[in-house]
Amino acid sequence: MNLASYRKKSPWILHYNAGGCNGCDIEILACLAPKYDIERFGMINTGNPKQSDILLVTGPVTKRSRERLVEIYAQMPEPKVVISCGACASTGGVFRGMYNCEGGVDQFIPVDVYVCGCGTRPEQIIDGVVQALAILEKKTKELEESVKLKREAVKEGHQLNRRHIADEIKPVLS
Amino acid sequence: MNDVLIPVILILLAPLLGGLLYGFERIVKARMQRRIGPPLLQPFYDFLKLAGKRRMMVHSAHAFLGIMHFVSLWFALAVLLLGGDLILVIFLHLLSTSLLILAGYSTRSIFSHLGANRAAISVLAYEPVLIILAVSIFMLNGTFDTAAVFTSSEPLLYKMPLAFIALLLVLPIKLKKSPFDVAEAHQEITGGVELEFSGLFYEAVYTAKWLDYVFCYTLVFLFAGSNILLGAGLLVFTFLYLNALDNSTARVSYKQMLRFSLGVAFSLAFINLLINSLT
Ligand code: SF4
Numbered sequence: 001m002n003l004a005s006y007r008k009k010s011p012w013i014l015h016y017n018a019g020g021c022n023g024c025d026i027e028i029l030a031c032l033a034p035k036y037d038i039e040r041f042g043m044i045n046t047g048n049p050k051q052s053d054i055l056l057v058t059g060p061v062t063k064r065s066r067e068r069l070v071e072i073y074a075q076m077p078e079p080k081v082v083i084s085c086g087a088c089a090s091t092g093g094v095f096r097g098m099y100n101c102e103g104g105v106d107q108f109i110p111v112d113v114y115v116c117g118c119g120t121r122p123e124q125i126i127d128g129v130v131q132a133l134a135i136l137e138k139k140t141k142e143l144e145e146s147v148k149l150k151r152e153a154v155k156e157g158h159q160l161n162r163r164h165i166a167d168e169i170k171p172v173l174s
Numbered sequence: 175m176n177d178v179l180i181p182v183i184l185i186l187l188a189p190l191l192g193g194l195l196y197g198f199e200r201i202v203k204a205r206m207q208r209r210i211g212p213p214l215l216q217p218f219y220d221f222l223k224l225a226g227k228r229r230m231m232v233h234s235a236h237a238f239l240g241i242m243h244f245v246s247l248w249f250a251l252a253v254l255l256l257g258g259d260l261i262l263v264i265f266l267h268l269l270s271t272s273l274l275i276l277a278g279y280s281t282r283s284i285f286s287h288l289g290a291n292r293a294a295i296s297v298l299a300y301e302p303v304l305i306i307l308a309v310s311i312f313m314l315n316g317t318f319d320t321a322a323v324f325t326s327s328e329p330l331l332y333k334m335p336l337a338f339i340a341l342l343l344v345l346p347i348k349l350k351k352s353p354f355d356v357a358e359a360h361q362e363i364t365g366g367v368e369l370e371f372s373g374l375f376y377e378a379v380y381t382a383k384w385l386d387y388v389f390c391y392t393l394v395f396l397f398a399g400s401n402i403l404l405g406a407g408l409l410v411f412t413f414l415y416l417n418a419l420d421n422s423t424a425r426v427s428y429k430q431m432l433r434f435s436l437g438v439a440f441s442l443a444f445i446n447l448l449i450n451s452l453t
Pocket residue numbers: 020021022023024025058059060085086087088089093094117118119120
Protein backbone atom coordinates (compact mmCIF):
# COMPACT_ATOMS: atom_id res chain seq x y z
CA MET A 1 0.00 0.00 0.00
CA ASN A 2 1.46 3.28 -1.08
CA LEU A 3 0.38 5.95 1.34
CA ALA A 4 1.65 8.78 -0.82
CA SER A 5 -0.91 7.97 -3.51
CA TYR A 6 -3.71 9.10 -1.19
CA ARG A 7 -2.34 12.62 -0.99
CA LYS A 8 -4.05 13.83 -4.11
CA LYS A 9 -7.42 12.99 -2.60
CA SER A 10 -7.47 16.10 -0.48
CA PRO A 11 -6.95 19.26 -2.50
CA TRP A 12 -7.86 22.33 -0.50
CA ILE A 13 -8.96 25.26 -2.55
CA LEU A 14 -8.34 28.94 -2.02
CA HIS A 15 -10.59 31.19 -4.04
CA TYR A 16 -9.57 34.75 -4.83
CA ASN A 17 -11.50 37.30 -6.84
CA ALA A 18 -9.02 39.71 -8.38
CA GLY A 19 -11.72 42.07 -9.62
CA GLY A 20 -14.19 40.25 -11.86
CA CYS A 21 -17.94 40.63 -12.17
CA ASN A 22 -18.66 37.80 -9.65
CA GLY A 23 -20.15 35.60 -12.38
CA CYS A 24 -17.36 33.08 -12.06
CA ASP A 25 -17.40 33.21 -8.25
CA ILE A 26 -21.02 32.20 -8.22
CA GLU A 27 -20.20 29.25 -10.44
CA ILE A 28 -17.42 28.20 -8.08
CA LEU A 29 -19.84 28.32 -5.17
CA ALA A 30 -22.27 26.28 -7.26
CA CYS A 31 -19.61 23.54 -7.37
CA LEU A 32 -19.84 23.29 -3.59
CA ALA A 33 -23.63 23.14 -3.55
CA PRO A 34 -25.55 19.83 -3.57
CA LYS A 35 -25.78 19.43 -7.34
CA TYR A 36 -22.05 19.19 -8.06
CA ASP A 37 -20.80 18.66 -4.51
CA ILE A 38 -17.05 18.72 -5.01
CA GLU A 39 -16.58 17.88 -1.36
CA ARG A 40 -17.01 14.23 -2.34
CA PHE A 41 -13.51 14.50 -3.87
CA GLY A 42 -12.24 15.89 -0.59
CA MET A 43 -12.05 19.48 -1.76
CA ILE A 44 -12.73 22.21 0.75
CA ASN A 45 -12.91 25.93 0.18
CA THR A 46 -10.53 26.94 2.97
CA GLY A 47 -10.10 30.66 2.46
CA ASN A 48 -6.71 30.44 4.11
CA PRO A 49 -3.63 30.59 1.88
CA LYS A 50 -1.37 28.90 4.41
CA GLN A 51 -3.34 25.66 4.33
CA SER A 52 -4.42 25.39 0.71
CA ASP A 53 -2.98 23.69 -2.36
CA ILE A 54 -4.94 25.13 -5.26
CA LEU A 55 -5.40 28.84 -5.93
CA LEU A 56 -8.51 29.56 -7.99
CA VAL A 57 -8.34 33.08 -9.37
CA THR A 58 -11.27 34.76 -11.06
CA GLY A 59 -11.49 38.13 -12.70
CA PRO A 60 -8.90 40.38 -14.32
CA VAL A 61 -6.08 41.70 -12.18
CA THR A 62 -6.77 45.30 -11.28
CA LYS A 63 -4.09 47.76 -10.27
CA ARG A 64 -5.06 47.44 -6.64
CA SER A 65 -5.52 43.69 -6.42
CA ARG A 66 -2.20 42.64 -7.96
CA GLU A 67 -0.28 43.16 -4.73
CA ARG A 68 -2.75 41.00 -2.81
CA LEU A 69 -2.63 38.37 -5.52
CA VAL A 70 1.13 38.02 -5.32
CA GLU A 71 1.05 38.19 -1.53
CA ILE A 72 -1.50 35.39 -1.35
CA TYR A 73 0.44 33.33 -3.84
CA ALA A 74 3.63 33.79 -1.84
CA GLN A 75 1.91 32.70 1.36
CA MET A 76 0.87 29.31 0.01
CA PRO A 77 3.33 26.56 0.89
CA GLU A 78 4.70 24.46 -1.98
CA PRO A 79 3.54 22.35 -3.79
CA LYS A 80 0.87 24.66 -5.14
CA VAL A 81 -1.10 25.03 -8.35
CA VAL A 82 -2.82 28.08 -9.81
CA ILE A 83 -5.98 27.86 -11.90
CA SER A 84 -7.27 30.90 -13.71
CA CYS A 85 -11.03 30.69 -13.92
CA GLY A 86 -12.83 32.42 -16.73
CA ALA A 87 -11.94 34.60 -19.69
CA CYS A 88 -11.07 37.56 -17.47
CA ALA A 89 -8.52 35.75 -15.39
CA SER A 90 -6.93 34.12 -18.42
CA THR A 91 -6.61 37.12 -20.72
CA GLY A 92 -8.43 40.09 -19.30
CA GLY A 93 -11.66 39.21 -21.10
CA VAL A 94 -14.19 41.99 -21.48
CA PHE A 95 -12.14 44.22 -19.20
CA ARG A 96 -9.00 43.99 -21.31
CA GLY A 97 -7.45 47.35 -22.04
CA MET A 98 -9.42 49.27 -19.48
CA TYR A 99 -7.57 51.96 -17.55
CA ASN A 100 -7.82 50.15 -14.21
CA CYS A 101 -6.94 46.67 -15.45
CA GLU A 102 -3.69 44.87 -15.91
CA GLY A 103 -5.02 41.91 -17.88
CA GLY A 104 -4.53 38.23 -17.19
CA VAL A 105 -3.35 36.62 -14.00
CA ASP A 106 -0.36 35.05 -15.73
CA GLN A 107 1.40 38.39 -15.95
CA PHE A 108 2.02 38.23 -12.22
CA ILE A 109 2.03 34.63 -11.07
CA PRO A 110 2.65 31.39 -12.99
CA VAL A 111 -0.64 29.79 -14.01
CA ASP A 112 -0.89 26.04 -14.51
CA VAL A 113 -4.42 25.54 -15.82
CA TYR A 114 -6.58 27.95 -17.80
CA VAL A 115 -10.34 27.45 -17.67
CA CYS A 116 -12.22 29.23 -20.43
CA GLY A 117 -15.70 30.71 -20.64
CA CYS A 118 -17.22 34.00 -19.62
CA GLY A 119 -19.08 32.61 -16.71
CA THR A 120 -17.27 29.24 -16.56
CA ARG A 121 -19.58 26.31 -16.13
CA PRO A 122 -19.19 24.25 -12.95
CA GLU A 123 -18.35 21.19 -15.09
CA GLN A 124 -15.45 23.07 -16.62
CA ILE A 125 -14.19 24.19 -13.24
CA ILE A 126 -14.28 20.62 -11.94
CA ASP A 127 -12.46 19.44 -15.06
CA GLY A 128 -9.84 22.14 -14.55
CA VAL A 129 -9.34 21.14 -10.94
CA VAL A 130 -8.90 17.48 -11.94
CA GLN A 131 -6.21 18.51 -14.42
CA ALA A 132 -4.61 20.65 -11.74
CA LEU A 133 -4.47 17.63 -9.45
CA ALA A 134 -2.24 15.77 -11.92
CA ILE A 135 0.08 18.78 -12.03
CA LEU A 136 0.03 19.01 -8.24
CA GLU A 137 1.09 15.37 -8.01
CA LYS A 138 3.95 15.98 -10.45
CA LYS A 139 5.12 19.01 -8.48
CA THR A 140 4.99 17.06 -5.23
CA LYS A 141 7.22 14.37 -6.75
CA GLU A 142 9.70 16.95 -8.00
CA LEU A 143 9.80 18.57 -4.60
CA GLU A 144 10.42 15.25 -2.90
CA GLU A 145 13.22 14.33 -5.29
CA SER A 146 14.93 17.61 -4.70
CA VAL A 147 14.77 16.97 -0.95
CA LYS A 148 16.15 13.45 -1.35
CA LEU A 149 19.05 14.51 -3.54
CA LYS A 150 19.69 17.46 -1.22
CA ARG A 151 19.27 19.79 -4.17
CA GLU A 152 17.65 23.15 -3.89
CA ALA A 153 13.87 23.02 -4.23
CA VAL A 154 12.47 23.47 -7.72
CA LYS A 155 11.76 27.13 -8.27
CA GLU A 156 8.64 28.35 -9.94
CA GLY A 157 9.09 30.12 -13.28
CA HIS A 158 9.47 33.65 -12.05
CA GLN A 159 9.45 34.42 -8.38
CA LEU A 160 8.09 37.77 -7.50
CA ASN A 161 7.56 39.39 -4.22
CA ARG A 162 5.16 42.04 -3.20
CA ARG A 163 7.62 44.93 -3.13
CA HIS A 164 8.55 44.29 -6.75
CA ILE A 165 5.10 45.18 -7.77
CA ALA A 166 4.15 47.67 -5.12
CA ASP A 167 6.51 50.42 -6.14
CA GLU A 168 5.06 50.48 -9.63
CA ILE A 169 1.81 52.00 -8.45
CA LYS A 170 1.97 55.70 -9.00
CA PRO A 171 -0.33 58.24 -7.40
CA VAL A 172 -3.04 59.29 -9.80
CA LEU A 173 -3.14 62.94 -8.79
CA SER A 174 0.26 64.48 -8.57
CA MET B 175 -6.25 -5.95 34.46
CA ASN B 176 -9.17 -5.26 32.16
CA ASP B 177 -9.99 -1.88 33.62
CA VAL B 178 -6.52 -0.67 32.75
CA LEU B 179 -6.15 -2.37 29.39
CA ILE B 180 -9.26 -0.92 27.76
CA PRO B 181 -8.50 2.73 28.65
CA VAL B 182 -4.89 2.36 27.52
CA ILE B 183 -5.98 0.97 24.15
CA LEU B 184 -8.55 3.76 23.87
CA ILE B 185 -5.93 6.38 24.68
CA LEU B 186 -3.48 5.04 22.11
CA LEU B 187 -6.17 4.82 19.44
CA ALA B 188 -7.77 8.16 20.35
CA PRO B 189 -6.48 10.16 17.34
CA LEU B 190 -7.55 7.31 15.05
CA LEU B 191 -11.01 7.10 16.62
CA GLY B 192 -11.39 10.87 16.53
CA GLY B 193 -10.40 10.96 12.87
CA LEU B 194 -12.98 8.31 11.98
CA LEU B 195 -15.58 10.17 14.00
CA TYR B 196 -14.76 13.40 12.18
CA GLY B 197 -14.96 11.68 8.79
CA PHE B 198 -18.27 10.11 9.68
CA GLU B 199 -19.54 13.44 10.91
CA ARG B 200 -18.69 15.08 7.61
CA ILE B 201 -20.64 12.40 5.77
CA VAL B 202 -23.65 12.76 8.06
CA LYS B 203 -23.55 16.52 7.69
CA ALA B 204 -23.40 16.23 3.90
CA ARG B 205 -26.31 13.77 3.85
CA MET B 206 -28.35 16.17 5.93
CA GLN B 207 -27.78 18.74 3.18
CA ARG B 208 -28.60 16.17 0.46
CA ARG B 209 -25.02 15.94 -0.67
CA ILE B 210 -22.94 12.79 -1.04
CA GLY B 211 -20.10 13.94 1.12
CA PRO B 212 -16.42 13.00 1.32
CA PRO B 213 -15.18 9.44 1.89
CA LEU B 214 -14.98 8.17 5.45
CA LEU B 215 -11.19 8.28 5.52
CA GLN B 216 -11.04 11.86 4.26
CA PRO B 217 -9.45 13.28 7.46
CA PHE B 218 -6.58 10.84 7.05
CA TYR B 219 -6.09 11.81 3.41
CA ASP B 220 -5.88 15.42 4.60
CA PHE B 221 -3.39 14.30 7.20
CA LEU B 222 -1.15 12.63 4.61
CA LYS B 223 -1.32 15.60 2.32
CA LEU B 224 -0.46 18.13 5.03
CA ALA B 225 2.59 16.06 5.93
CA GLY B 226 3.97 16.48 2.42
CA LYS B 227 3.72 20.25 2.27
CA ARG B 228 6.64 22.59 2.68
CA ARG B 229 7.26 23.44 6.31
CA MET B 230 6.55 27.07 6.98
CA MET B 231 6.14 28.63 10.36
CA VAL B 232 5.62 32.12 11.66
CA HIS B 233 8.14 31.70 14.48
CA SER B 234 9.30 28.69 16.43
CA ALA B 235 7.36 29.47 19.63
CA HIS B 236 4.14 29.59 17.62
CA ALA B 237 4.74 26.13 16.15
CA PHE B 238 5.82 24.79 19.53
CA LEU B 239 2.66 26.06 21.23
CA GLY B 240 0.58 24.38 18.54
CA ILE B 241 2.28 21.03 19.12
CA MET B 242 2.06 21.39 22.90
CA HIS B 243 -1.67 22.05 22.51
CA PHE B 244 -1.98 18.62 20.92
CA VAL B 245 0.22 16.90 23.51
CA SER B 246 -1.50 18.41 26.54
CA LEU B 247 -4.93 17.64 25.13
CA TRP B 248 -3.92 14.02 24.66
CA PHE B 249 -2.64 14.00 28.23
CA ALA B 250 -5.94 15.41 29.52
CA LEU B 251 -7.80 12.69 27.63
CA ALA B 252 -5.49 10.05 29.11
CA VAL B 253 -6.15 11.26 32.65
CA LEU B 254 -9.89 11.27 31.98
CA LEU B 255 -9.95 7.74 30.57
CA LEU B 256 -7.67 6.32 33.24
CA GLY B 257 -10.07 7.51 35.91
CA GLY B 258 -8.20 10.52 37.22
CA ASP B 259 -9.42 13.57 39.03
CA LEU B 260 -12.17 15.35 37.07
CA ILE B 261 -11.06 18.81 38.21
CA LEU B 262 -7.55 18.01 37.04
CA VAL B 263 -8.91 16.87 33.69
CA ILE B 264 -10.88 20.07 33.23
CA PHE B 265 -7.88 22.22 34.08
CA LEU B 266 -5.60 20.23 31.79
CA HIS B 267 -8.07 20.81 29.02
CA LEU B 268 -8.10 24.50 29.91
CA LEU B 269 -4.30 24.49 29.78
CA SER B 270 -4.28 23.01 26.31
CA THR B 271 -6.84 25.54 25.09
CA SER B 272 -4.90 28.41 26.58
CA LEU B 273 -1.74 27.24 24.83
CA LEU B 274 -3.59 27.56 21.56
CA ILE B 275 -4.89 30.98 22.57
CA LEU B 276 -1.34 32.07 23.38
CA ALA B 277 -0.25 30.83 19.98
CA GLY B 278 -2.99 32.95 18.45
CA TYR B 279 -1.78 36.05 20.28
CA SER B 280 1.87 35.43 19.42
CA THR B 281 1.49 36.24 15.73
CA ARG B 282 0.90 39.59 14.14
CA SER B 283 -2.10 38.52 12.09
CA ILE B 284 -5.22 40.40 13.06
CA PHE B 285 -7.50 37.43 12.34
CA SER B 286 -5.40 35.31 14.63
CA HIS B 287 -5.82 37.88 17.40
CA LEU B 288 -9.56 38.05 16.83
CA GLY B 289 -9.76 34.28 16.94
CA ALA B 290 -7.74 34.16 20.16
CA ASN B 291 -10.02 36.77 21.76
CA ARG B 292 -13.07 34.79 20.80
CA ALA B 293 -11.55 31.49 21.90
CA ALA B 294 -10.87 33.05 25.31
CA ILE B 295 -14.48 34.18 25.52
CA SER B 296 -15.68 30.67 24.61
CA VAL B 297 -13.60 29.30 27.47
CA LEU B 298 -15.34 31.79 29.73
CA ALA B 299 -18.68 30.49 28.46
CA TYR B 300 -18.24 26.73 28.94
CA GLU B 301 -15.71 26.42 31.73
CA PRO B 302 -18.00 27.41 34.68
CA VAL B 303 -20.57 24.84 33.59
CA LEU B 304 -17.96 22.09 33.51
CA ILE B 305 -16.68 23.04 36.95
CA ILE B 306 -20.19 22.96 38.40
CA LEU B 307 -20.63 19.58 36.74
CA ALA B 308 -17.53 18.26 38.44
CA VAL B 309 -18.69 19.63 41.80
CA SER B 310 -22.10 17.95 41.36
CA ILE B 311 -20.38 14.67 40.68
CA PHE B 312 -18.34 15.21 43.84
CA MET B 313 -21.56 15.83 45.82
CA LEU B 314 -22.98 12.52 44.62
CA ASN B 315 -19.93 10.28 44.80
CA GLY B 316 -17.83 11.93 47.46
CA THR B 317 -14.84 11.88 45.14
CA PHE B 318 -13.67 13.69 42.02
CA ASP B 319 -12.26 10.50 40.48
CA THR B 320 -13.85 9.52 37.20
CA ALA B 321 -12.99 5.89 37.93
CA ALA B 322 -15.76 5.91 40.54
CA VAL B 323 -18.19 7.23 37.92
CA PHE B 324 -17.19 4.71 35.27
CA THR B 325 -17.75 1.80 37.66
CA SER B 326 -20.90 2.99 39.45
CA SER B 327 -23.88 0.85 38.51
CA GLU B 328 -26.35 3.71 38.82
CA PRO B 329 -26.02 6.06 35.83
CA LEU B 330 -25.46 9.73 36.59
CA LEU B 331 -28.06 10.62 34.01
CA TYR B 332 -30.91 9.60 36.33
CA LYS B 333 -29.47 11.49 39.26
CA MET B 334 -28.61 14.72 37.49
CA PRO B 335 -30.58 15.11 34.25
CA LEU B 336 -30.41 18.91 34.41
CA ALA B 337 -26.62 18.80 34.37
CA PHE B 338 -26.73 16.64 31.27
CA ILE B 339 -28.91 19.20 29.52
CA ALA B 340 -26.47 21.93 30.58
CA LEU B 341 -23.61 19.87 29.13
CA LEU B 342 -25.50 19.44 25.87
CA LEU B 343 -25.98 23.20 25.71
CA VAL B 344 -22.28 23.98 26.12
CA LEU B 345 -20.90 21.18 23.95
CA PRO B 346 -21.38 23.17 20.70
CA ILE B 347 -19.24 25.95 22.19
CA LYS B 348 -16.50 23.50 23.08
CA LEU B 349 -16.56 21.72 19.74
CA LYS B 350 -16.88 25.01 17.83
CA LYS B 351 -20.15 24.11 16.19
CA SER B 352 -22.79 26.46 14.90
CA PRO B 353 -24.55 28.45 16.45
CA PHE B 354 -21.66 28.95 18.88
CA ASP B 355 -18.70 28.78 16.50
CA VAL B 356 -17.56 32.38 16.84
CA ALA B 357 -14.10 31.17 17.81
CA GLU B 358 -13.57 29.42 14.50
CA ALA B 359 -15.99 31.19 12.13
CA HIS B 360 -14.53 29.98 8.85
CA GLN B 361 -16.43 32.41 6.66
CA GLU B 362 -15.63 35.37 8.87
CA ILE B 363 -12.15 35.08 10.37
CA THR B 364 -11.08 31.95 8.43
CA GLY B 365 -10.38 29.68 11.35
CA GLY B 366 -9.22 32.18 13.99
CA VAL B 367 -6.33 30.84 16.04
CA GLU B 368 -5.46 28.10 13.58
CA LEU B 369 -5.08 30.61 10.76
CA GLU B 370 -1.30 30.98 10.86
CA PHE B 371 -0.49 27.27 11.15
CA SER B 372 0.52 25.49 7.99
CA GLY B 373 1.77 22.11 6.84
CA LEU B 374 3.06 19.82 9.53
CA PHE B 375 2.26 22.27 12.30
CA TYR B 376 -1.32 22.67 11.22
CA GLU B 377 -1.50 18.90 11.45
CA ALA B 378 -1.03 19.11 15.22
CA VAL B 379 -3.93 21.53 15.54
CA TYR B 380 -6.05 19.53 13.09
CA THR B 381 -5.48 16.28 14.99
CA ALA B 382 -6.12 18.02 18.28
CA LYS B 383 -9.57 18.78 16.94
CA TRP B 384 -10.18 15.04 16.56
CA LEU B 385 -8.95 14.45 20.10
CA ASP B 386 -11.39 17.10 21.28
CA TYR B 387 -14.22 15.03 19.81
CA VAL B 388 -13.13 11.97 21.75
CA PHE B 389 -12.76 14.09 24.89
CA CYS B 390 -16.26 15.57 24.63
CA TYR B 391 -17.92 12.26 23.83
CA THR B 392 -16.16 10.70 26.81
CA LEU B 393 -17.64 13.44 28.99
CA VAL B 394 -21.05 12.47 27.63
CA PHE B 395 -20.29 8.82 28.29
CA LEU B 396 -19.59 9.65 31.94
CA PHE B 397 -23.31 10.12 32.43
CA ALA B 398 -24.04 6.48 31.70
CA GLY B 399 -21.79 5.05 34.42
CA SER B 400 -21.09 1.38 33.80
CA ASN B 401 -24.18 0.94 31.64
CA ILE B 402 -22.60 0.49 28.19
CA LEU B 403 -25.90 0.28 26.34
CA LEU B 404 -27.16 3.55 27.79
CA GLY B 405 -23.77 5.09 27.06
CA ALA B 406 -23.96 4.10 23.40
CA GLY B 407 -27.48 5.52 23.23
CA LEU B 408 -26.32 8.81 24.73
CA LEU B 409 -23.39 9.01 22.30
CA VAL B 410 -25.61 8.44 19.26
CA PHE B 411 -28.14 10.96 20.55
CA THR B 412 -25.46 13.59 21.20
CA PHE B 413 -23.89 13.00 17.79
CA LEU B 414 -27.19 13.47 15.96
CA TYR B 415 -28.13 16.44 18.13
CA LEU B 416 -24.82 18.24 17.49
CA ASN B 417 -24.95 17.71 13.74
CA ALA B 418 -28.58 18.67 13.39
CA LEU B 419 -27.92 21.80 15.44
CA ASP B 420 -24.84 22.62 13.40
CA ASN B 421 -26.71 22.31 10.12
CA SER B 422 -29.85 24.15 11.09
CA THR B 423 -28.63 27.23 12.93
CA ALA B 424 -26.74 30.39 12.08
CA ARG B 425 -23.88 31.83 14.06
CA VAL B 426 -24.73 34.11 16.97
CA SER B 427 -22.48 36.87 18.22
CA TYR B 428 -20.15 36.25 21.14
CA LYS B 429 -22.26 38.40 23.47
CA GLN B 430 -25.36 36.35 22.78
CA MET B 431 -23.34 33.20 23.26
CA LEU B 432 -21.99 34.36 26.60
CA ARG B 433 -25.42 35.49 27.76
CA PHE B 434 -26.98 32.19 26.77
CA SER B 435 -24.38 29.93 28.29
CA LEU B 436 -24.01 31.84 31.54
CA GLY B 437 -27.74 32.57 31.75
CA VAL B 438 -29.33 29.29 30.75
CA ALA B 439 -26.72 26.53 30.86
CA PHE B 440 -24.97 27.77 33.97
CA SER B 441 -28.21 28.25 35.91
CA LEU B 442 -29.41 24.79 34.90
CA ALA B 443 -26.18 23.28 36.16
CA PHE B 444 -26.41 25.34 39.34
CA ILE B 445 -30.01 24.33 40.07
CA ASN B 446 -28.91 20.76 39.56
CA LEU B 447 -26.12 21.27 42.07
CA LEU B 448 -28.58 22.72 44.60
CA ILE B 449 -30.94 19.78 44.18
CA ASN B 450 -28.08 17.34 44.55
CA SER B 451 -26.80 18.96 47.72
CA LEU B 452 -30.27 19.13 49.28
CA THR B 453 -31.21 15.50 48.72
S1 SF4 C 1 -15.03 35.75 -17.07
FE1 SF4 C 1 -17.01 36.72 -17.41
S2 SF4 C 1 -18.32 35.91 -15.75
FE2 SF4 C 1 -16.18 35.51 -15.17
S3 SF4 C 1 -15.62 37.24 -13.89
FE3 SF4 C 1 -14.99 37.73 -16.01
S4 SF4 C 1 -16.71 38.88 -16.87
FE4 SF4 C 1 -17.45 37.84 -15.01
